[in-house]
Amino acid sequence: MQIKSISRNLIVAISMTAGTTTMAQQAPAEKNPLLQQYETSFKVPPFAAIEPAHFMPAFEAGMKAQQQRIAAIVNQRSVPTFQNSVVALEASGEQLRNVSTVFFNLTSANTSPELEKISREIAPVLAQHSDDIYLNAGLFAKVKKVYDQRAAAPLTAEQQRLLEKTYKAFIRSGANLDAAKQSEMRAINKELSLLTVRFGQNLLAETNSYELIVDNEADLAGLPPSLVTAAAASAKEAGKPGKWRFTLHNASVMPFLQYAQNRKLRQQIYTAYTNRCNNGDERDNKEIVAGLATLRAKKAALLGYATHADFVLEENMAKTPAQANELLNRLWTAALPVAKQEAAEMQQVMDREGKGEKLEAWDWFYYADKVRKEKYNYDAEAMRPYFQLENVREGIFAVAKKLYGITFTQLKDIPVYQEDVVAYEVKEANGQHIGVIYMDFFPRSSKRGGAWMTSYRKQAIDKSGRIAPVVSIVCNFTKPTATEPALLTPDEVETFFHEFGHALHGLLSNVKYETLSGTSVPRDFVELPSQIMEHWAFEPQVLQLYAKHYKTGQLIPADMVEKMKAASKFNQGFATVEYLAASLLDMNYHTLAAGQKIDPLTFEKEQMSKLGLISQIAPRYRSTYFQHIFSGGYSAGYYSYIWSEVLDSDAFAAFKETGDIFDPATAQSFRKNVLEKGGTAEPMDLYKAFRTRAPEVKYLLKNRGLDTN
Known part of the structure; x- marks a missing residue:
């Protein structure tokens, strides 16, 4: 999965998270690392120096700086041009983008109560800031003037694309609506931003709150030793030594459902999994779901679309x-x-x-x-010993080198946002720097579920040359134990290849404007670079690169590969x-x-009844x-x-x-x-x-x- 990152241009599509702190919590601007030039390796964020109290002042400074730059665009007396209007707009939100990328990435991968509070509070502020840009009549007039004269302007294909994208962003945000409807749009956007934050925070809390504690060893029948060991370690960490703890994180719940012989316990954990945020308590998401669906439909209607799907798909490959x-x-x-x-x-x-x-x-x-x-005669669990995380990673690097000639070198002295995170410099075959990739593999209570790729800095080209991207892939793989390294399931291997494909899309981008960079493509195209990488994962000649038994170093047996291939369509x-x-x-x-x-x-x-979905299968994700x-x-x-x-x-x-x-x-x-x-x-x-x-x-x-x- 690729998550939307914050662009440096005005299109501050910040409908995700954020918040305000009190004046007492704010850090002085001169000591705020988010407002300084990053003096770090490859100019990555100085994570260790960043504290929650830094964010609100940095958000405020970023919004103020963008407002000032936009005012300058609106008030200029020169004839609007692509350069003084569209490109100036593209660059106006650079400081805010820097703050936003760090904040939103942390709230997804390493959140805290302080960051979650900021998220709830800043969401409506950022929504208002975005509306103040898109609904600025003077600014829209400048952009529209350039757009209307585009046929006569000597623009490159990329410049034409940026102009079209910028103009349509204003139209799709309500720039052509009358004052009353714009006011209604602002109210909808504010409420949408709050509900979106609450939904995600409720889900994280709900997922983290559940535990299935097993204290009878007989109830572990059928479970792989690696899962039992991990569950014992989890119980010990939770202050329940001598027991076994299973959670709703995929690395725990999915193998439990696959192997546990105890049917009642399977039912218990499955029911908890499929009823997350559907328990009538403070984390219940039903009203939020109804509210989001209603508000999105209302917003689409305001903009002249039949439905929210019509609004979204207009910009996608599907179109309708x-x-x-x-x-x-x-x-x-x-x-x-x-x-x-x-x-x-x-x-x-x-x-x-x-x-x-x-x-x-x-x-x-x-x-x-x-x-x-x-x-x-195929057992996916038997393949784990051949999929040691570090070996899989080296196999992925080898595939990328064979395909594109690029190399990866681990960086030892570079800031990271959590001790488990590792970083690599990416280079061309001739040694030219491409970018930096962070890798964050294991579950923790501060990280949301699933796997995704994101960016801390997107590729672009300025007067100094190519701006090198900084990307990150975040996963929730099976953790190492005291006796075994991190051994992946075949599904986890495939997920690793998938997210790495997204990373390549961001790293190898070679465009001028950040708005058009890397993964800034329609949703139904963004998964092409990630999903094509999955195809290499289990090709026999690729398995020879990485599928080695973690104890013996022996390559995965050919008959095991054949069994996997035969069972692949099962x-x-x-x-x-x-x-x-x-x-x-x-x-x-x-x-x-x-x-x-x-x-x-x-x-x-x-809806499921209309489809004829059988009772033994639930949608991969239920509503809540x-x-x-x-x-x-x-x-x-x-x-x-x-x-x-x-x-x-x-x-x-x-x-x-x-x-x-x-x-x-x-x-x-x-x-x-x-x-x-x-x-x-x-x-x-x-x-x-x-x-x-x-x-x-x-x-x-x-x-x-x-x-x-």
Whole structure:
């Protein structure tokens, strides 16, 4: 997943988090590291020197500086030009961007009660600041003047793209609305910013608050030794030595559901997982979900759109909800019968066990594993010893070098925001500096769940030359124990490759303007660079680079790889259906008409019933913990993973067709036409420049085992 980072230009899309501190908590400006030039290696943020009290003064200073620069643009008497209006606007928010990137990245990866308080308080302030920019009539007049005369201006293709993007940002923010509607827009944006923050904070608190404590060793039956050891360590850290502690973080709950023989405990933890923020307490998100859906629909209507999805998708490859739904429904039709067949196979296993039990949702992972072992003699847990984190990382670096000639060198003396974080300098084959990448791998209570890539500084080009990016990938992988290093599951390996693909998109960007840099592309295109990287993860010649037993150093056995390959399409009915159910739920929320009131649980149940979703499968994300769409920037965009999968499956086929998955010419074309271009052109044009044709869906269907031809 790629999360929206804060651009240096005025488009301060800060609908995420933030807050105010009292004057007593504020640090003097002259001692505020966020307001000084960073005197650090590669000019990264001086994390150790930054305290919560620094943020509000820095936010205020950044907003004030941007307001002053915008006032200068508005008050200038010169004829508006691309340079004195659009580029000046692009540069106006640099100081605020510096503060925002640090703050929002910390609230996602290493938050604290102090930062969360600031988030709640600053959110409406930043929303107002953004509105003050986009609804500034004088500023819009300058931009519009340049836009209206664009045909006669000697602009490059990238400059034309920036101009169009800037102009449309004003229109889509309400610049053409009358005063009354602009006032209404401001109120909506303020409320949206607050609800978004509350949703994410509630989910983090809810996830962290749950623990399943096991004190009877017999209840651990079936669990892998590595998970048992980790659970014992977790219990000890929580002040409960001699017991075993399981949580709702994926590295704990998912293997528990897959291996625990105790059915009641599986039901208990699964129910807790799927009812997060749905317990009628202070962390309940149902009212927030209803409020966000209602406000988004109302905002879209104000701007002249039929629905929020129409508003969002206008800027995406899909363009309309109908086109997005066409793909989702086509895949649903193919996947649902496969999922039903998978359920039937599991029920047969349960029937043979003779307990008279019927397959339930909390049984799926457990019996899927049994069927997988029975049909393919494949055990994913047996692969862990070959996937030591450090080896996987070196394998990923080797793949990047083979494809793009780039190298990675660990940086020892560089500021980090948490002791587990590591950083690397990225260089071209000739030694030229490309950028810096941070890697943050393990779960902690201060980090939200999932995995994502973000930026601390985006690539651009100024008078001094290329501004080198600083990116970060953040994960929640299985932690090392006292007796074992961090050993990844195959799913975690795939996640690592995925987020690294996003990082390459940010690192290899080669554009002039930050607004168009790296991952600043439509949601349904941004997942192409990440998902194509997944294809290399388990290719036999790639496994030879990193899949070595952590004790013996022996390469992963060929027969084990063959078993994994044979089982790769197993359970794809489930995987596809649970994802599509969430994607369609997202689209249903965001195609609501303005004024339509809903109860989230009733709405979700009705939509899943219409789809014919079987009871043994829940949407990958239920409404009250659907962070992607309610606090993660993917509203009306969760479909983008499968849309991008059409692209990445087709794109990887281009490598396979050459007979060499590292084919230099194909890799160079992908780098030049996709990774380096950012948002400087229409995504489909970029894709066609690489592939010489439009993508074909057949490769996705084949990869997922859903091809019925």
